[in-house]
Amino acid sequence: MNKIKILRPGLYTTVQDMRRVGFKKYGIPKSGPMDEYSHVLANWLVGKHYLSETLEINYYGPKLKFNFDTTIGIFGANFDTYLNNQKIKINKSINIKSGDTLDIGVCLDGGRIYLSFSAKMKLDKSFNSLSTYDKINIGGVNGKKLAKNDSISFLKSEEVIVRTIPESFKRKYYEVSTIRVIKGVNYNIISEKSIKKLGKEFNVSSESDRMGIRLNGNKLNVLDQNSIKSTIVTKGTVQLPTGGDPIILMSDSQSTGGYPIIGNIARVDISKVSQIKPESKLKFKFITLDESESLINFEKRKFKSKLGINLSS
Amino acid sequence: MIDNLNIIPSGDSILIIKSLNKITSNKLNSTVDKISSSNISEIEDILILKDHIGIFYNPYKSTYKKLKSKINSVLSDDSIRIISNKKKNWKIPICYNSELALDIENVSNTLKINTKEFIKKHIKPCYDVDMIGFLPGFLYLGGLNNSLSLPRKKVPRKIIPKGSIGIAENQTGIYNIESPGGWNIIGRTPYELFDKNSEPPIKIKQGDTITFYEVKINEFNRIINL
Numbered sequence: 001m002n003k004i005k006i007l008r009p010g011l012y013t014t015v016q017d018m019r020r021v022g023f024k025k026y027g028i029p030k031s032g033p034m035d036e037y038s039h040v041l042a043n044w045l046v047g048k049h050y051l052s053e054t055l056e057i058n059y060y061g062p063k064l065k066f067n068f069d070t071t072i073g074i075f076g077a078n079f080d081t082y083l084n085n086q087k088i089k090i091n092k093s094i095n096i097k098s099g100d101t102l103d104i105g106v107c108l109d110g111g112r113i114y115l116s117f118s119a120k121m122k123l124d125k126s127f128n129s130l131s132t133y134d135k136i137n138i139g140g141v142n143g144k145k146l147a148k149n150d151s152i153s154f155l156k157s158e159e160v161i162v163r164t165i166p167e168s169f170k171r172k173y174y175e176v177s178t179i180r181v182i183k184g185v186n187y188n189i190i191s192e193k194s195i196k197k198l199g200k201e202f203n204v205s206s207e208s209d210r211m212g213i214r215l216n217g218n219k220l221n222v223l224d225q226n227s228i229k230s231t232i233v234t235k236g237t238v239q240l241p242t243g244g245d246p247i248i249l250m251s252d253s254q255s256t257g258g259y260p261i262i263g264n265i266a267r268v269d270i271s272k273v274s275q276i277k278p279e280s281k282l283k284f285k286f287i288t289l290d291e292s293e294s295l296i297n298f299e300k301r302k303f304k305s306k307l308g309i310n311l312s313s
Numbered sequence: 314m315i316d317n318l319n320i321i322p323s324g325d326s327i328l329i330i331k332s333l334n335k336i337t338s339n340k341l342n343s344t345v346d347k348i349s350s351s352n353i354s355e356i357e358d359i360l361i362l363k364d365h366i367g368i369f370y371n372p373y374k375s376t377y378k379k380l381k382s383k384i385n386s387v388l389s390d391d392s393i394r395i396i397s398n399k400k401k402n403w404k405i406p407i408c409y410n411s412e413l414a415l416d417i418e419n420v421s422n423t424l425k426i427n428t429k430e431f432i433k434k435h436i437k438p439c440y441d442v443d444m445i446g447f448l449p450g451f452l453y454l455g456g457l458n459n460s461l462s463l464p465r466k467k468v469p470r471k472i473i474p475k476g477s478i479g480i481a482e483n484q485t486g487i488y489n490i491e492s493p494g495g496w497n498i499i500g501r502t503p504y505e506l507f508d509k510n511s512e513p514p515i516k517i518k519q520g521d522t523i524t525f526y527e528v529k530i531n532e533f534n535r536i537i538n539l
Contacts, residue, residue: 021357021358022357022358023358023514024357024358024360024369024446025358025359025360025445025446025519026445026449026450026507026513026514026515027445027446027447027448027449027450027451028449028514030357126509126510127512127514135448135449135490135492136449136490136509137509138509182324182325184323184324185321185323185329229362229363229364230362230363231323231329231362231365231367232323232327232329232360232362232367232369233327234324234326234327234369235326236324236326237323237324237327254446254447254448255358255360255369255446255447256360256362256367256444256446256447261323263324264323264324264325264326264327265324266325267325267326267372289322289324289325289377292324292325292372293325293372293376293377296325296372296373300373311373312371312373312374
């Protein structure tokens with residue numbers, strides 16, 4: 001049986017794909033990779049469909065042993081990564097021989113990296129997806145983050161031509177990230193003083209998780225909290241709870257919320273938000289819906305023309 | 314089909330349909346049935362809230378304006394066959410024993426009624442399933458007797474057991490998985506209404522109705538051990 005064995009699980013390593021769509025009506029979130037951009041590119045490195053499963057690795061990575069020949073792709077933030085104790089670069093596909101050990105260590109910038117395999121994981125789907133959602137223990141391995149001595153079985157490896165991520169797709173992660181955002185449905189009830197503060201820096205809290213990224217250090221308030229009615233929310237929705245510290249909802253977020261919605265992160269920038277490490281800074285830049293759609297269109301064309309990936313398939 | 318419908322965006326991946334007039338949940342339901350029946354591929358999910366509809370869509374497959382005009386033409390097309398689900402009434406056992414109903418005594422005190430009166434008032438209505446969400450399988454039920462309305466607890470509980478039935482504001486709700494939460498817990502059902510291993514994981518649908526019947530602790534334990 002083709003297998004990887006988990007010698008060290010890392011801080012929080014889970015299986016994620018982008019296929020849990022259509023279950024919000026039962027209260028089940030989409031889950032999926034926090035950074036879809038890097039997930040898609042990791043899958044490209046091994047020639048798999050962009051929705052396919054990868055391992056999402058957070059801040060401190062796993063150590064894995066392979067008992068079969070395969071090809072892997074690693075893409076995302078920079079992690080100190082070794083193959084059989086030799087330091088390796090993360091932006092290309094890598095051929096693996098049976099017996100090899102991959103050690104993805106500490107994160108050097110950003111926060112997340114995605115590991116793809118040319119072989120399919122042999123795991124049970126839950127709600128059409130392999131995504132781990134540990135609140136109700138579905139997807140992944142036993143519905144949980146990876147643990148020491150877990151193993152994942154794989155189907156047969158496909159032959160893959162080694163690829164390298166083109167320079168124009170690589171990202172740099174800075175101490176201060178500027179994130180584009182569209183005005184939210186409750187933008188009009190933000191107090192005048194808070195509107196001015198919206199352009200200033202926020203700190204990213206270490207209490208962030210797959211449900212949401214919490215901001216602090218720049219409190220905001222709304223004029224009339226009581227006028228807010230529950231409405232639907234999604235990944236990228238910026239909520240303002242009563243305490244005044246905004247939350248950016250992420251992959252495992254609930255689908256409805258009663259807090260004021262001050263903004264919605266432009267779709268193409270959500271992946272950047274997911275890579276801002278705790279205690280780094282974030283600044284908002286407001287754009288229109290039309291501008292956000294142009295950015296999506298630009299990204300679509302770039303993926304299509306340079307990599308042959310159809311993001312609307 | 315419905316006059317004065319207003320479609321507005323919320324970010325680049327959500328579209329909200331509101332009515333300028335007062336709208337009944339039946340009308341919201343039939344609007345959603347019509348949109349669902351037309352199988353628009355960029356729509357990922359549709360939720361019905363108190364007075365509006367929320368649509369999640371994939372912005373890589375459509376722009377807001379294109380989707381809005383598609384929806385408008387679907388809603389004005391009378392030839393679309395609406396696949397509408399029959400609304401069901403569910404009879405759900407509830408146990409008000411204070412071992413399970415963690416807040417029933419406090420709640421009765423706050424409302425200045427005795428527990429018996431509380432139970433009488435809580436068990437009487439036929440509740441509407443307003444929404445499913447917030448947590449997997451969480452049921453928001455409308456139709457709570459106004460005199461039983463009270464705010465969420467100031468400090469949420471870290472663990473609320475599966476099956477717990479709570480009150481917050483003017484709704485009663487059922488926690489179908491164990492989770493943290495701030496509702497005042499006034500009862501528990503022995504039924505497992507949410508099953509992550511089946512699809513759909515919950516058979517009760519938004520728009521259905523629920524009536525409770527009381528079971529004592531012995532009966533609760535008997536059902537839970539079945």
